[in-house]
Amino acid sequence: MSLGEFDLIKRFFQRARPQPGIDVGIGDDCAVWTPTPGRQMLVSSDMLVEGRHFLATVAPERLGHKALAVNLSDLAACGATPRGFTLALALPRADAAWLERFAAGLFALADAHDIPLIGGDTTAGPLNLCITVFGEAPRGQALLRSGATAGDDVYVSGQVGDARLALEVFRGALSLPGDEFERVRSAMEVPQPRVALGQALRGIASSAIDISDGLIGDLGHVLARSEVGCTLEVDALPRSSIMSVQRLAVQHLCTLSGGDDYELLFTAPVSARAAVESAARAADTPVARIGRIEERAGLRLVDAVGKAVPATFDSFDHFKTPHA
Known part of the structure; x- marks a missing residue:
């Protein structure tokens, strides 16, 4: 039996896990979330594309873990508490065995951080994962890139x-x-x-x-x-x-x-x-x-004795670095 889009969502991604502050999750046009008084909302998105960000040989459960982990890492860098996430998933085909393992890895990490999946989208296409995470931090206390001072x-x-x-x-x-x-x-x-x-x-x-x-x-x-x-x-x-x-x-x-x-x-x-x-x-x-x-x-x-090390190293750039 073929697996349709809504059957796929219901079977692998819809969970009955009420969370404080999440008033409406999967199943409507939008998630509804009541922010915590005195806190600011932090939002980040990351996309993972097969062949660019991960190899085709990666185990589905590991891919599910990493897709969420890289987004949680952005919240970590800002000192935020995770509150919820959405998943946009493009699949070459609806493979039930692959999806079961992917969802297991995704939700194992989500449960470890007590963060619910509150919405998203699925479509047919080359394997592509996009997660958006939502978090909170006390007003004015989020860590940013802009605060470093000479002497630090x-x-x-x-x-x-x-x-x-x-x-x-x-x-x-x-x-x-x-x-x-x-x-x-x-x-x-x-x-x-x-x-x-x-x-x-x-x-x-x-x-x-x-x-x-x-x-x-x-x-x-x-x-x-x-x-x-x-x-x-x-x-x-x-x-x-x-x-x-x-x-x-x-x-x-x-x-x-x-x-x-x-x-x-x-x-x-x-x-x-x-x-x-x-x-x-x-x-x-x-x-x-x-x-x-x-x-x-x-x-x-x-180096350890203060001798200069040639700075000839490049970091990853999505439009310059060769594919994985």
Whole structure:
């Protein structure tokens, strides 16, 4: 029996999970949401296109997870609390087995963050996923890219570069033993949005962004919006044990310009170092201090002894970077 559009929605995506403040969810022309008094609404959208953002070989449940994770990461970067999301889904065909696994991965992460699917759309076409997330933060407390000030420390959460390392393996540029490849592949396909850390950093961090297109490129957005410069200590970037044994050129490529990390890159005053450490512990997420903000414009890369590292690394650009 063929699976129609509305049967597909009802079978795989419509759930009876009432949420406070969500007055109407799936089943009407619009979702109806009552905002929490004293809070501001935050909205972000991300699109994932097969062959551009993910490989055809990715497991459907991992794709469902990642589609939501990359959006939750944007809310994390702003210190927001997730409230709901919509899903626009283009499918080459209505494959029930694929949809069941995709929905399982999507809702496992949604349930972990207590965030309901409140609407969306489905259509036939090349595989394309677009999620819009809605969140809230106390009025005036949302973290932005524009607050970095000269003298601030620069931090990054977790570890960086493993997702790009996995992509290099897929491209045939290098090889890894099976167990190591699975670990970096998991970093690429199942990123963990740092929602708890973002919320813990409200009132502490002066600016923040998530690393989606590469550390250098995303740090550049903070520097541009804040109208400041930065000296970044390349050797201080947190790496996995797998990354640490790669050639230095590979480490630099993956940690500095590799995308898909979905870690938080943020700044905070030197006086807030203890508060940053406390926030990291509360969120059970490690952070590393990797540089300092300066008045002089531009980004300067140095090694552990202060020697300049050539800045010849490019971050992901949707219209310049080759396809996956």
